[in-house]
Amino acid sequence: MALSSDSSVGRDAREKITIQNVSRSYESTQALDDVSFSVPEGEFCCVVGPSGCGKTTLLRAIAGLDDPDGGSILVGGDPVTGPGLDRGMVFQEYALFPWRTVRGNIRFGLDRPACDCPDCEGRVRELIDLVGLDGFEDAYPKELSGGMKQRVGIARALAPDPEIILMDEPFGSVDARTRDRLHAELLDIWTQTGQTVVFVTHDIDEAVTLADRVVVMDADPGTVQSTFSIDLERPRERTSRDFVDHVARIRDALGSPVDTSH
């Protein structure tokens, strides 16, 4: 894979994730077509786009769960060859282990290959506290609401202390009020940990609420259409003039109607 002629690509030390000319096609669809962008260290980056624009494929490729046909993905300057503990992932449908308790789920990543943290139990307690699940340590996933399940999902991804958190429409199945609270908590956690976040969503409001920068993708073939910097103070007021302006600009960029109803 030839490096881009632009010599600055991949050289900037602050670039945590570098996506270079990545393509991925399934039988009849071009999920990703020559996608390139980078995410600086510590940035909260949202990727928005309609269904089928390849945003989930892109996230899975960064996680090392999907192998692109062409192009390369660098994390901290090294090409991605498979999943790793440096990248934690939060799944749309939670993907919690139903036979493990909240504590057991969060603990999972700490035990692979073997527990090497000085105080694993303490770490788990700290994470349970961080995501506000005190009192539910011994509950099984099926006993939890959607919002609580995703708190476990977030804590589980945070447990091995990854440098990057990848989130695939994590709040797509929780109700609006819970989602607002989870947004605030996620931003709190991100402020504390300073991790690089790539957050995939189809909800423009959600993207503008959270992100430092929004990458807008087009579908069929999946390409990067434009990027927007969101330089608003947090916490952001959804009814403020600036917020509404940003949402309108991104919606215009997307062109076609996108489901933002929830």
Added chain:
Amino acid sequence: MSTQTDTSSNALTAETFEGNLQRYLRGLGGLVVFLLVWWVGAMTTQPSYLVPGPLESVYAFIELFATSTTIVAPVLGSSLVLPTGLAHLAQTLFHYVPGLLLGAGCGIGLGLAMGWNGVLDDWLRPLVRVLRPIPPLAWIVFAIVWFGIHHTGAAFIVFVGAFWINFYGAYGGVEGVSTDLTDAASTLGVERDLSMLKLVALPSAAPQVLTGFRTSIGRCWMIVVGAELFGVPGVGTRSSTPRTTSRWRPASPICS
């Protein structure tokens, strides 16, 4: 206010009690009708030994426990004296339990291996398709030829029955492991295939494996009686003995 709640909860309890009583009475009614039909049928059938009546059956059942029989425990070789009914049950268990456990063990083992390993699955799937539809009892001829009319032969039939039920429980369980869970485990540091099997596939498939095993317990009990009809000692033989001795009374299905 509180009295009102009390009355309503009392009324509710009375209602459930009444409902239960009604269900029991209906069940009892069904039993009585069945016994009547049986009794009348036995009375009117000639010759009379073709259908033993309810009372005769009860006597035969009592007789099974009033007499005792000496049986020889396999492997250990020691003889035991037990009431006849229990002796037959014990003889049946001597091939039922080993056949069931061995069949379940092998079936689960192969099911897990084939469900998890695609290459093994490709190799063995056609063979499974050919062997699976053979009813366990159809193996009786081979059981006699290979193992003789003995506990081992009957255990083999039970083994075949237990094997397939457990095989499909385990195979389906492992094959149905959600990719979301294996993906999540990969991002959390599970690298080796064997670790994935142990940490994700097995616990995820466990409910289905257990359901398969539970089903096989019941199915094999039906199979074992059939397997004994060719002469291996046990409850199945017990119910077929009268066929040759023309002593039908003890053959009623309650005692066997």
